[in-house]
Amino acid sequence: MDRQIVIDPVHRIEGHGKITIQLDTSGHVDDAAFHVTQFRGFEKFCEGRPYYEMPSLVERICGICPISHALASAKACDAILGVTVPAAGQKLRALLNLASIMQSHALSFFHLSAPDLLLGFDGPPEKRNILGMLETHPQLAADGIRLRQIGQSIIQWLAGKKIHPTWVVPGGVGGPLSRKNLEKIRAVLPEARDIVLRTIGWFKPSMETYREEIRTFANFPSMFLGLVDPCGNLAFFDGNLRFIDYQGNIVAEQVPPTRYAEYIGEAVEDNSYLKSPYYLPLGYPEGIYRVGPAARLNVCGGCRTPLADEQWAEFKSLDKGPVLSSFYNHYARLIEILYTIEKAEQLTADPDILNPKVRAHAQPNFFEGIGVVEAPRGTLFHHYQVDENGLITGVNLIVATGNNNLAMNRGVLQVARHFIKNGKVPEPVLTRLEAVIRAFDPCLSCATHALGMTSLHVRVLGPDGRVVDDVWR
Amino acid sequence: MTSNASIPPKPRTDVNPARIYTLRINGREDETILTVARQNGIDIPTLCHLDGLAERGACRLCIVEIQGSPKLYAACVTLVKQDMDVITDSPRIRDYRRKILELIFSERNHVCSVCVVNGNCELQNLAVKLGMTHVRYGYLNLTHAVDASHPRFSLDHNRCVLCLRCIRVCKDIEGAHTWDIAGRGIHARIISDLNQPWGESETCTGCGKCVQVCPTGALSEKGKSVAEMTKRPEFLPYLQMMRKEAEP
Numbered sequence: 001m002d003r004q005i006v007i008d009p010v011h012r013i014e015g016h017g018k019i020t021i022q023l024d025t026s027g028h029v030d031d032a033a034f035h036v037t038q039f040r041g042f043e044k045f046c047e048g049r050p051y052y053e054m055p056s057l058v059e060r061i062c063g064i065c066p067i068s069h070a071l072a073s074a075k076a077c078d079a080i081l082g083v084t085v086p087a088a089g090q091k092l093r094a095l096l097n098l099a100s101i102m103q104s105h106a107l108s109f110f111h112l113s114a115p116d117l118l119l120g121f122d123g124p125p126e127k128r129n130i131l132g133m134l135e136t137h138p139q140l141a142a143d144g145i146r147l148r149q150i151g152q153s154i155i156q157w158l159a160g161k162k163i164h165p166t167w168v169v170p171g172g173v174g175g176p177l178s179r180k181n182l183e184k185i186r187a188v189l190p191e192a193r194d195i196v197l198r199t200i201g202w203f204k205p206s207m208e209t210y211r212e213e214i215r216t217f218a219n220f221p222s223m224f225l226g227l228v229d230p231c232g233n234l235a236f237f238d239g240n241l242r243f244i245d246y247q248g249n250i251v252a253e254q255v256p257p258t259r260y261a262e263y264i265g266e267a268v269e270d271n272s273y274l275k276s277p278y279y280l281p282l283g284y285p286e287g288i289y290r291v292g293p294a295a296r297l298n299v300c301g302g303c304r305t306p307l308a309d310e311q312w313a314e315f316k317s318l319d320k321g322p323v324l325s326s327f328y329n330h331y332a333r334l335i336e337i338l339y340t341i342e343k344a345e346q347l348t349a350d351p352d353i354l355n356p357k358v359r360a361h362a363q364p365n366f367f368e369g370i371g372v373v374e375a376p377r378g379t380l381f382h383h384y385q386v387d388e389n390g391l392i393t394g395v396n397l398i399v400a401t402g403n404n405n406l407a408m409n410r411g412v413l414q415v416a417r418h419f420i421k422n423g424k425v426p427e428p429v430l431t432r433l434e435a436v437i438r439a440f441d442p443c444l445s446c447a448t449h450a451l452g453m454t455s456l457h458v459r460v461l462g463p464d465g466r467v468v469d470d471v472w473r
Numbered sequence: 474m475t476s477n478a479s480i481p482p483k484p485r486t487d488v489n490p491a492r493i494y495t496l497r498i499n500g501r502e503d504e505t506i507l508t509v510a511r512q513n514g515i516d517i518p519t520l521c522h523l524d525g526l527a528e529r530g531a532c533r534l535c536i537v538e539i540q541g542s543p544k545l546y547a548a549c550v551t552l553v554k555q556d557m558d559v560i561t562d563s564p565r566i567r568d569y570r571r572k573i574l575e576l577i578f579s580e581r582n583h584v585c586s587v588c589v590v591n592g593n594c595e596l597q598n599l600a601v602k603l604g605m606t607h608v609r610y611g612y613l614n615l616t617h618a619v620d621a622s623h624p625r626f627s628l629d630h631n632r633c634v635l636c637l638r639c640i641r642v643c644k645d646i647e648g649a650h651t652w653d654i655a656g657r658g659i660h661a662r663i664i665s666d667l668n669q670p671w672g673e674s675e676t677c678t679g680c681g682k683c684v685q686v687c688p689t690g691a692l693s694e695k696g697k698s699v700a701e702m703t704k705r706p707e708f709l710p711y712l713q714m715m716r717k718e719a720e721p
Binding site: 048049050052053055056057060164166169170174361363389390391 | 586587591616622624629672697698700701
């Protein structure tokens with residue numbers, strides 16, 4: 001008899017999602033899917049609003065990575081204005097992006113994923129959280145909380161507010177950085193570096209114990225996408241797109257973000273509010289690609305900061321070509337935190353960071369603007385169209401988590417097939433199904449926007465497990 | 474003490490037909506409850522009132538009780554009278570003011586977090602002052618198009634509270650009378666000239682007075698990002714004073 005297993009909700013991720021697993025008559029996994037069950041509608045209700053409201057409007061997409069949305073949005077608005085942002089304004093935006101990635105990665109690694117890694121996938125579920133960690137590993141839990149606090153504090157010192165600041169504006173930033181706040185930022189970076197080095201020191205050897213998870217957590221060939229600087233190195237704030245294939249060959253190099261639509265298509269599935277972007281030349285679903293920490297480290301030719309480069313070299317040695325297992329996203333996240341700290345040290349050492357000229361002013365000069373940044377979870381695209389008065393007429397958002405949709409689905413299927421035996425789904429298997437999703441650190445509230453259609457599927461199962469009715473709306 | 478000097482223009486009587494005369498000093502008899510209260514350090518919340526503009530009595534947030542009358546009176550258009558016993562703050566008044574404010578919030582889109590005047594808004598300040606923690610009425614979620622046709626300013630009807638300050642300042646102070654109101658009740662909205670886009674108005678001088686007196690983010694300068702717009706309505710009394718001084 002066919003049987004369906006539903007995990008709803010998936011815990012310790014940002015947003016609401018569920019997993020369904022379809023078993024065949026012999027109890028083997030036939031299919032598995034990750035559904036995003038919430039709908040946001042930002043692409044639609046931003047229409048008609050003035051372009052200059054957009055950075056703050058789209059910030060409300062997310063409470064974890066509002067900075068990423070504000071920055072991508074402001075860049076799209078810069079393009080609509082046709083201005084060159086003053087150098088200090090760009091540096092301050094880049095610094096803000098680093099702080100945002102630092103705090104978000106800290107949240108993902110320490111608060112959401114470390115409980116699985118520290119307390120074991122087979123441990124009691126009620127203990128697998130940050131509070132459980134505080135009991136068993138107080139130093140590590142405190143480190144995680146402190147690192148996130150440091151990232152959030154840097155955001156506050158720059159932008160005036162930890163969550164949803166209004167400092168990022170079209171043409172630059174709202175005001176210059178004060179010397180007092182610069183000193184505060186400089187003062188906390190060494191502590192952040194100590195924390196992340198200490199954590200890498202613990203996590204790297206411990207990866208040995210997760211061989212089975214590494215082998216099965218979305219470990220399959222796929223393309224990878226990330227921003228790189230003109231020399232091909234890691235770029236978080238400004239750069240061009242680079243696609244590589246599963247063997248590490250560069251498939252598309254230094255693609256200006258404005259041409260993203262020539263390379264990325266967006267498919268819509270009936271069972272999820274999350275769009276499925278794919279590499280357009282390969283078609284759907286063959287054009288599956290991944291973004292995010294591991295993808296960025298796979299794609300780039302180095303970090304160009306000493307400590308992160310040391311770790312990057314070790315990361316690259318984990319596999320012959322690109323590192324394929326998404327489990328390694330956890331390690332990549334720690335390396336990227338290290339990179340954000342080193343890069344922030346470089347930026348705060350630059351005297352130009354205090355330059356009061358941080359904003360360019362103009363009226364809208366173009367009808368279209370595209371802004372792309374690396375968000376904590378991967379490459380983030382904001383694409384706006386405006387009318388002659390600067391009112392928004394079209395919005396397209398490709399959010400980091402969306403880029404990974406196809407890969408997350410395949411990852412869930414891989415874990416389900418490996419761990420589910422004879423139709424039995426014990427607690428540790430459910431945990432791993434959630435954990436493979438968590439390795440991507442998806443932010444579902446970010447990722448679900450207009451599809452052009454509503455999609456609701458109600459499956460009614462009879463007492464014998466048979467499908468009695470399928471209702472689509 | 475009476476005088477034969479010319480009496481200045483009297484307040485509107487159509488909104489408060491039961492005209493209440495008070496004592497006349499130097500020929501003046503136009504002190505409202507609001508004016509007298511503020512002169513004596515008694516605070517009465519207002520939204521449509523602005524020093525330097527003719528009273529309208531539109532928002533009713535300044536309602537007060539007058540002993541001996543079951544009605545509530547708008548302090549901005551009610552003249553003081555000898556022996557009048559006025560209560561400016563009571564549980565009943567507070568309750569009505571909260572209700573009025575909540576109705577204003579529920580009518581259009583007043584989501585502060587993404588508004589250009591967030592932190593500098595009179596409506597937002599009133600909500601804080603009157604302790605409005607939530608809105609008990611269903612939001613109407615009306616959608617109004619933004620008029621961004623003017624090269625320097627934009628009009629967002631979604632943020633408008635129909636205080637009509639813009640109409641009054643344009644007509645009485647600037648003398649252009651670009652703004653007016655069209656429609657009734659829930660359909661009422663501000664229009665420029667004969668309901669044409671602001672940018673095409675032939676009467677608008679582009680002075681920006683309407684933007685400065687607007688209590689919310691309905692009228693704003695283009696290009697100001699969220700929370701960046703500040704209003705300077707204080708110019709009005711000075712402008713009037715200087716004009717008077719310049720008179721021959």
